[in-house]
Amino acid sequence: MGNIHRSGPFKKSNDSARLVITTIMGMVFGYFIGISFPSVSLTRINLPSSLMSSHDNIKVADRSFPENLGSGNTPTIPKIFVPSNPRGAETLPPGIVVSETDYMLRRLWGDPTEDIKKKPKYLVTFTVGFDQRNNIDAAVKKFSDDFQIMLFHYDGRTSEWDQFEWSKRAVHVSVRKQTKWWYAKRFLHPDVVAAYDYIFIWDEDLGVEHFNGDKFIELVKKHGLEISQPGLEPNNGLTWQMTKRRGDREVHKNTEERPGWCSDPHLPPCAAFVEIMAPVFSREAWRCVWHMIQNDLVHGWGLDFALRRCVEPAHEKIGVVDSQWIIHQVIPSLGSQGVSEDGKAPWEGVKQRCRSEWALFQDRLTNADQAYFMQKKKG
Template sequence: MQLLAGGGRRRRPWTLAGPALVLALVVLVVMSDRPYMASQKRPGTGPKHNLVQQQQQRQQAPREQGRPWGKVLVGMTVGKKCRARVEQMLEDWGRTQFNYMFFVYDGTDWSALEALDGVTVLQTRALKMHHYKANVPPERVDGYDFFLLLDCDVGLAHFDVHSFLDIQWERQIPIAQPSVAWGELRDRSSDHRVCRNVPGPHYGRWTTFIECGPFVSFMADAWRCVYDLVQGDLGSGWGLDYKWCAYARDVCRLRPALKGPIRTSPDDGGRVCAVIDAQVVDHLDERTAFGRLGSNYQPRQDAVEFERRFPDVESTTLTNCLCACDCRGGPLRSVWNTFVRSTQVFGVWNFLQCECRF
């Protein structure tokens, strides 16, 4: 330190080194508090077209390696409006690994499909949960690896079922769904934000909520578990989907088989349910089955009655969250999650949005 005339001291010039070091320490602390860190190397952050290319490579790679899973049972409520989509699904998915149960709610003739091997057609005018309670008991999924529950108004034009099931099988996710494309339904009360597609260099997100439609995928043990919750007289499924993740976690003690470290804490939601962003479906919202039951039918009544019947099973109420860990935690965690979500349009923040992603 140099002395100036008159006994004064020359001050050192101000630099950014100190604040930068503090910021780096803050980021390190935040990242160390993430409940899950994938063991595999994450794709780097690059130009947007590179991220799209990486995502396409991830989706195509499992198909080149063969199918690690076996048979799949598909249950679907169907009517006249979705006949063309069902025929296209049969052509695309095939009947080698997939068997189908079609529940016709509007009385239309599906006998041509019933003649096909691996296809069962049942004519009952009722909502979907009545069909599944009556026709898909736990023993019905014996010999299957997955049970898929589909609605008539699911759009599969951009969906690859093989890649989707590869992802679910690799991580042994008990209950999963493809993400739902953003569209005109974004403001609908039943179209939950946590289920809508989140773009980025990841496969999916662990959540505490999986919507009861238009597409839910259960591993066989998961369907055997939640079958006890299914109420045939509460046919819409509203209310059931608020509880089945917690029920599978707390009552059936289902857990995924994950590679790498995982923290067991209240913040991780048990890692039982996941939304797969790598595969997207459309929710066309035709509501044909509801319409045939009359305008007085309100599915929200089912949710209220379901809550009354199962008060001891935890309900996921904060479904307008991005990830499972956003639903829990203290006020500082809530502020941080809000900040990350509000800045997700900037690619530089991608590495900070991985708390529930894999």
Template sequence: MRAPKCKKLPESLSLLITLFSILLGFFIGLSVTRLYKVQTTTFYSASKSPNSGLQFASSSENNESESHKIYVATNPHGAERLPPGIVKTQSDLFLRGCVGNETLRKQKYLLALAVGIQQKIIVDKIVSKFSENFTIILFHYDGKTSEWDQFEWSQRAIHISAPEQTKWWYAKRFLHPDIVALYEYIFIWDEDLGVENFKAEEYIKLVKKYDLEISQPAVISERGLIWKMTQKRKDVEIHRRAERHYNCTNPSLPPCAGFVEIMAPVFSRNAWKCVWNMIQKPEEKIGVVDAQWIEHMVLPTLTHQVRERSFAEWAEFEKRMKAAEEEAVDHY
């Protein structure tokens, strides 16, 4: 059985249909292109036009290379091409629940301790002086974390482990200013401190009263290993300079003023932004709180290798500071 043959259209009618199809395709393509261009919006940085807010421009008003581009100079470095409103420059260390991602508690202050399991009894006493207004972070230089589970507060603490690393190695990597920006004060302490005469909340009251950006509790020690600047005094709440100036070309500069020890420093969030980048603060904003003091037990809490590296890092820091001072002199 054969299929019937189709009747052939006149040549003029076929030509007319072909022409109509070409024109229809052209206008559909033009409409799609116009729709695409209208919907493709370019965001320009407000910094390019200081007298106006964020500018919006249809890509039809710009050349092809400018379409699809988003640039907001106020975004963090590396995120300039993201749309405004979705960028968040800071984070936090607040713990969150498994259901609904709700924040369990927002603390006002932060306590970070470099710890080893041998000093867990002393560390427990230290933490007991800090209320639930503090986020607790333990830097485990001996790699042991589960052994702290016996303490109730350990269940709400943050545990970070990297064997044989110093406190400042941890601080540089895990306490970035954008991460701890929501904490008013950051305590970065050693573990061999007696806190019988210390209360964290009372300490903060004094720091605020005297507007101290960088501070530490005054220190006593049976072994006598104390700087004159940080030694506890009687009948004063805080002090900013050593009582007796020794080996000082300038009594307003270290080691007679303008410094605290790395043993138990406390930083405001603004000061920490500077310290994290190794920048000093003015000496008038640095002081020792005598009304709340601690005891330095001088215990061998770190391994020999880590202690050696601590001294090596300090020597490197002094080398950098000297080079920076020389460069500043040459610049000016």
């Protein structure tokens, strides 16, 4: 018993010494192991937590990451500042910047370069309610696979459109009780539609029996039109003489209106004018027009008189294609989206809003002109 008590302190001392020596040896060994591997930049291996999410249906174990993930070839992020890059992207190398996009649908598998067998050249948009499905079906069939179809749904009904085979290849945007110019401002930014040579922004109540999309584009290019529309068959849906179809020509760019309506034969509504019902814009013209659309003025009234600001000379670059013509069916679907107030029918409130927006737009345009020239005069 006595020997045990005397050897206790010595045993504890030996154990402590072994622990210290083992720790030191482990640190030295770990150091040499560590320096034998290439340095790893921590900035390159911070993976988003969502990448490893267990909620993904694909098993993480089945994923293969790039072999150079975490490579030490670029230990630090290079200091980059490119003023000519898009705003907010100045710190990126220009080669990685993608400032424009499109509405072309892609697969979730395979080689990305093989996703799109044929790229559409043009974009056709309709603002629609499901009640006009047959009309839209007839219209869509007038466009070849060179045209990307996009539907803006103001009634919230989208899945029902899958009864049409083409609908499964179309792009659908659904926001209730909005107009096509509300959609256009938010979903047709010039950088989003830059892949398309021409952009159609059409109503849903257009008869297209005498219209063909490819032939229309041929004539637009032939006559150098940057902003255009099909001619309108004269009926109760005709408002302006400029948009009236002429049966003796392919295209017209001017007309005669009622006395006093045109102060200059080269100005709207006698020239440099199309309606907002079925306009077609070149990519370059749309980049200008989009910036002129006001966020809060959703009906677009008055915009047609200002389109001439976006092309030069406007009386040569804006016109009506007569040999590819349509019929305005005058279906009051927009009015039904209004609300009855003060004993007035829903459509009356919508109509009043249209008129007031026209006046507001004109005031803003006039004020903007005055402010610009005043500032320019000050130097």
